[in-house]
Amino acid sequence: MEKIVNELLKEELYYEKLENGLDVYFMPKRGFTKKYAVLATNYGSNDLEFIPIGETEPIRVNEGIAHFLEHKMFEQPDESDAFEKFSKWGANANAFTNFTTTAYLFTTTENFYDCLDHLFDYVQTPHFTDENVEKEKGIIAQEIKMYDDDPGWNVSFNAIKAMYVNHPVRVDIAGTVDSVYKITKEELYKCYNTFYNPGNMALFVIGDLEAEEFFENVKKA
Incomplete structure (x- = not known):
């Protein structure tokens, strides 16, 4: 475990790369009630062309995947639903995708290690079927259409499209209705097997916790 101290900000940061490749960061905040955790993968909407793990030829996937x-x-x-357990433990959970990152997070004042175990568990348990993938397409299509009515969002993306002709940053993070309906469970x-592995992910936690106990619990999870 490496301890990094910033004398100017009076902050400490602990870091360790686990045997499975996961980068783990912990910042203690003594006296704070709330604890926050985010588990993120180096994978976002820009990553449309790549060589899948275990293969040799590059592929291009559907926009918004x-x-x-x-x-x-x-x-x-x-x-x-993974949110159900977080609610039971009094935690607030969420997730987001941007151009380069997908992150899963929660904040809580109690039951922190239960929530942390659950965070690792559901992010490491993909469950895709033809039925649940088909159901999600309609939900995301509605989300895309909602943003079509947002003037600020459209101005921003039209500006990006004008500036970038070839770069995938010009593609909406959620994709298009047409591209979403082409996505399959396979x-x-x-994409999951290629990018959702510990060597391509990082965990950052901040709160009033003991560093050694925290890292022990992360390694068990």
Whole structure:
């Protein structure tokens, strides 16, 4: 475990790369009630062309698939929603996808390690079927159409499209209605297996916790 001290800000940061490649960061905040955790993968909407893990030839996936994958991670094999357990423990959970990152997070004042175990568990438990993927397409299509009515969002993306002719940053993070309806469970698993591995991910936690106990719990999870 490496301890990094910033004398100017009077802050400490602990870092360790685990055996499985996960980068773990912890910042203690003594006296603070709320604890915050974010588990992120180096994978966003820009990553449309890549060589899948275990393969040798590059592929191009459908636009918006990183955002689609984020949505599907909350659906568990027993058909429950990952948010349900967070609510039971009094935690507030969320997720987001941007151009380069997909992140899953929660904040809580109690039951922190239960929530942390659950965070690792559901992010490491993909469950994609033809049925639940098809159901999600309509939900995301409605989300895309909602943004079509947002003037600020449209001005921003039209400006990006004018500046970038070839770069995937010009593609809406959620994709298009047409591209979303082309996504399959096989394509989702290919993206998940390529990018959702510990060596491509990082965990950052901040709160009133003991560093050694925290790292022990992370390694068990």
